[in-house]
Amino acid sequence: MDNINLNEKWILKITTDCTKYPENVHGKGILMYGYISLSKNINEMRTNFKGKKRNSEEAHMQSEFxxxxxVFFPHLPDKLVFAVPNGGSRKNAIEGANFKRQGVKAGVSDIIVxxxxxxxxxxCIEFKTRVGKQSEEQKEFQKQAESCRNKYVVVRSASQAIEELRKYLS
Incomplete structure (x- = not known):
């Protein structure tokens, strides 16, 4: 998600997460698979449908990563480093049940290399803010991942994630 200040009065929000806003997917707007909205209130832009604040700091760190x-790994096979889209809000119980049937699992790390x-x-890389803590589901995922010979790290910045990736690949 990118926020862009327009004349310092409006905030433009761009996202490609069409799972949250399916009514905007069918070519209505600039992005075919996303939505664009304008708001004068940044707090309105940071709030999902259930009224909970999104963790934009973790999302920003992940985007920076x-x-x-x-830049740091120009020859790294790009399809083998990916984000796991398990987080975010669900519009309703039906959507949540559909995701569950499709194999979405709570607690899976943010990035898998x-x-x-x-x-x-x-x-497996999990992004957390300076004061963020793993959920019980994330702790269980870490336990299962490590028991199957996967390395699991919690990072607090994009640069720390890059350093962990460098150590892992060297």
Whole structure:
């Protein structure tokens, strides 16, 4: 998600998460698979349908991480480093049940690096804010991932994630 100040009066919000806003997917607006909205209130832009604040700081760190990968790791197979879209809000119980049937699992790490190194099958990266803590589901995912020879790290910045990836790949 990108927020862009327009004349310092309006805030433009762009997202490609069409699962949250399916009514805007059918070519209505600039993005075919997303939505664009304008608001004068930044807090309105940060609030999902249930009234909970989104963790935009973690999302920002994750976006920065993906921007830095091509700079620091230009030859890394890009399809093998990916985000897991398990977070976010659900519009209703039906949508949540559909995601569950499709295999969406709570607690899965934010990023998976599907490259075996140093006896590990993969690297799982979980982004947290400076004061953020893992949920019980995330702790259970970490336990299961590590028991199957996957490396799991919690990072608090994009640069820390890049450093963990560098250590893992070296």
């Amino acid at each position: 993906f921007k830095l990968i091509s 599907l490259i075996p190194k140093k006896g590990f099958a993969s690297l």
